[in-house]
Amino acid sequence: MPENDWMDRIERGDVPHAILFAGPQEGDRLRLARRAAARYLLHTDRVEALEGCPFYMEPDDYQVKAVRDALSAVNAEAYERGRHCILFADAHRMSEAAQDVLLKTLEEPPVDTMILLTGAESGLRPTILSRCMVLREATEPWETIADRLVKNGADRDRATLAAKLSDGVYGRAEAFLSEESLAFRREALACIRRFAAKSRPYAALAELCTDTVTEENEDGTVKKTKKVSPAAVDAFLEILLSVLLDVLRQKNGVRDVRNTDCTEIETIFNSTFTTKQIQGMIQVAVDAREMLFYKANPAMTVDWILAKLP
Numbered sequence: 469m470p471e472n473d474w475m476d477r478i479e480r481g482d483v484p485h486a487i488l489f490a491g492p493q494e495g496d497r498l499r500l501a502r503r504a505a506a507r508y509l510l511h512t513d514r515v516e517a518l519e520g521c522p523f524y525m526e527p528d529d530y531q532v533k534a535v536r537d538a539l540s541a542v543n544a545e546a547y548e549r550g551r552h553c554i555l556f557a558d559a560h561r562m563s564e565a566a567q568d569v570l571l572k573t574l575e576e577p578p579v580d581t582m583i584l585l586t587g588a589e590s591g592l593r594p595t596i597l598s599r600c601m602v603l604r605e606a607t608e609p610w611e612t613i614a615d616r617l618v619k620n621g622a623d624r625d626r627a628t629l630a631a632k633l634s635d636g637v638y639g640r641a642e643a644f645l646s647e648e649s650l651a652f653r654r655e656a657l658a659c660i661r662r663f664a665a666k667s668r669p670y671a672a673l674a675e676l677c678t679d680t681v682t683e684e685n686e687d688g689t690v691k692k693t694k695k696v697s698p699a700a701v702d703a704f705l706e707i708l709l710s711v712l713l714d715v716l717r718q719k720n721g722v723r724d725v726r727n728t729d730c731t732e733i734e735t736i737f738n739s740t741f742t743t744k745q746i747q748g749m750i751q752v753a754v755d756a757r758e759m760l761f762y763k764a765n766p767a768m769t770v771d772w773i774l775a776k777l778p
Contacts, residue, residue, distance in 0.1 A: 473609050478582075479507040481551075485577040488559070488585040488592070488600040497586040498557050500603070502526075505553045508582050525554040535566045539573045542581055555584040560591025567593050574599040594757040598709065602635055610634065613641050625728070632726040633710065652676070652700075656707045657730050663708075663749075664736040668774055677701045677770055696767040698760050705760075705773075709753040712737070712746055719743050745778055752776045 477483050487504065489497040502515040505524055510517050518524045523545075527538045535556075542554050556562070562570065574596060577583065589597060610631040616638060617627035622645055634641035643649060655676045662669040677700040682692050714725040715737045727734065737746065756773050760766065 473612075474603060475504060475507045475513070478504045479511060481508070484601045485581065486574050486583040486585070486600040488587070488589070488597070488602045490587065490589050490602055490604045501555055501557070501584045501586045505555055505582070505584060509551055509553050523552045525552075527554070527556065530556075530562045530566050532563070532565045532569060535562065536569045539569065543573070543578045551580045551582070552578070553582040553584065556586070558587045559585040559596075560587035560589075564593070567596055571595055571599070594761050595754050598754050598757070604635070604637060608636050608638060610636070613638050617641060617645070629728045632728065652703065653707060653729075656704050657711075657733060659704070660708055660711055660730070661733050661736070663777055664733050664740060666740065666778070670774060673704070673770060673774065677704060677766070696770060698766040698769075701766045701769055702757060702760050705753050705757050709750065709757070712750045712753065715741075716743070716746050716750065719746065741778070749777055 474483075478487075487501075489501045489504075491497045499515070502518060503513055506512050506515050506518055509521060509523055518526075525538055525542065527534060529535075538554065542552055545552055556570070559567075559570070571593070574583065585592075585596075585600065589602065610628075613634055613636070614624075614627045614631035617630060618624050622630070626645060627641075630641040630644040633644060655672070659669040659673045659676060662672070674696070677696050678694050679697040679700065680692050681695050682690060684690055711727050711730060711734060714727050715734050717725065718734065718738055725731070725734070741749070752773060756769055759769050759772070
């Protein structure tokens, strides 16, 4: 991660209210999170300045009551003074109940408050991840990634899109430019366009999320069957959620969007649905990803999505 770029943005407050510093336990994620807190609160890189700072909290008790009390204190103090910051190190250690408490604050964050997490993404609920900006070790600003992709031969428009969707990971942006990934995205956006027009793409979405699987029978013969793939359903939901979040940003007056290849679709959503309806669709997508996280049947999850979206 080019630390100074991100730290400058954090110091300015030019980032979302919640950030997850992800990476291996033996990495620098805790050091980076504390440095971010020092920048945000005290405009310094000296993390030792946080010692005794009355506007900084770093709880080490993840019992449900302790998490609730810590967040309640931050909520109460946020109205008495400007910036506050709370850091949950190794947040993936929280129980599901404690994560529920954290989620409520992430959904309605206190003013001028930065909520920092460190930990492994695999241990955090999708609903929490969806409300955090995730900074992984070795991440870069999207502009830097786009320039590298163009330098390596990518078209500028595609490079910009891939970089914005990469979450700061160059390898992810590069993978996005594969023909397989682009083809999946085109079909996913075609389904999403039909959602925007209040249509139900039953067959198209089922086809998009179905893979042909080769299996061996008990007698040794091989058969091929079609199954709905949880990975494909999750990939579709990731695209849908990203588009809907863009629409919500636009409704809130933010012009910079991630999905630069589907502005027409986002315009249709904006003109067809209210802010409350868009928020409801976002919740459906988040809930569906959480269902998959807990091993829900992917075919039933697709049916549930189609039934729930307006």
